[in-house]
Amino acid sequence: MTKRVSWLNKRLEFLHGEIVDWQNITISVVALLLLLGVLLPLLQWGFWGAVWSGDVAQCHSNGACWIYIEKNVRHLLYGLYPKEASWRMDFLALLVSCQLLLIWQVKTNQVRILFALILAWVMPVLTYYLCYGGILGLQVVPPQYWGGLLMNFIFSAYSIATAFFIGGLLALIRQKNWGIYSALVKIFIDLMRGLPLVSLLFFATLVLPYFFFDYHGSSKIVRLYWVFTLFGSAYMSEAIRGGLQSVSQGQRExxxxxxxxxxxxxxxVVMPQALQIALPSIMNLVVALFKDSTLLSTIAVLDVVGMMQATSSRVEWMPYAVEGYLFVGFVFWLSCYGLSAVSASVEKKIKVYR
Incomplete structure (x- = not known):
């Protein structure tokens, strides 16, 4: 309370002395009025005048039609995955969430590494066979039916986890200066960082099929997974290499x-310190790669963006595509904000500050 009174006294002395920057005050007031002029109509459209339930016939141009989300929520979550088999996606999403929670909360590094290895190398194989089916009496679901928000989440989690381990290995090889091996790693990293992710995804879709056998028409998602993973590993390796270079030689000695x-x-000794130093950069890459998973929609994969575009192309939903984009944007913003909060929590625990 004393600090607040002191602060108020200082503000009053500041105003009493007429040391006031009227130009800044004017700009602030004008900016506030402009913000209210934009925010109030947006609130009117998105909340007060919006249609939240009922039928599409009740929607009007003066308010948002959130019925679109209600009627298409299953497609946005699961894509075209059969309803009777959607429990597989729920099970996998729950399993991945539990693993990520354990990696975050467990204090023993060996246990964290074990769960991370399972997430990176075991879970992708299990997910493929469980989603595809054909075993244990499970219905076969071709990969072209996989999609929705859960696919973005699962795909990103596996890809980022695998990219972390590959990136760490690449960083060590480049750090050690092992002749031709380090040179090849440098070429690979520069190549991946120099090419847009979209072009690599198109390469995986249109060019790689000429070199790899298309098993049951399913290798497209596998090719996309590995291209996405290798792209992320190039950036991950540079973040980890920066951490390795920050560890002093005295630690090694x-x-x-x-x-x-x-x-x-x-x-x-070295790697734990390097990862602590590189944590902000690594978490920044995690957020960026998670958002980049929406680029799968550009090569006809029905992720959440692809399904939003597909559902909004129907005649009754064509006028309400904006609601779909807002929903997807909000979900990704909320997810990325959660990742940032987790990163801040971890940084606070290990006392690593930007």
């Missing part, structure tokens, strides 16, 4: 004095 081998020193 201290580990050698304690009798640790070069491998033990890297795993137990």
């Amino acid at each position: 201290a580990a050698q004095v304690l009798g640790l081998s070069e491998y033990q020193s890297m795993i137990s």
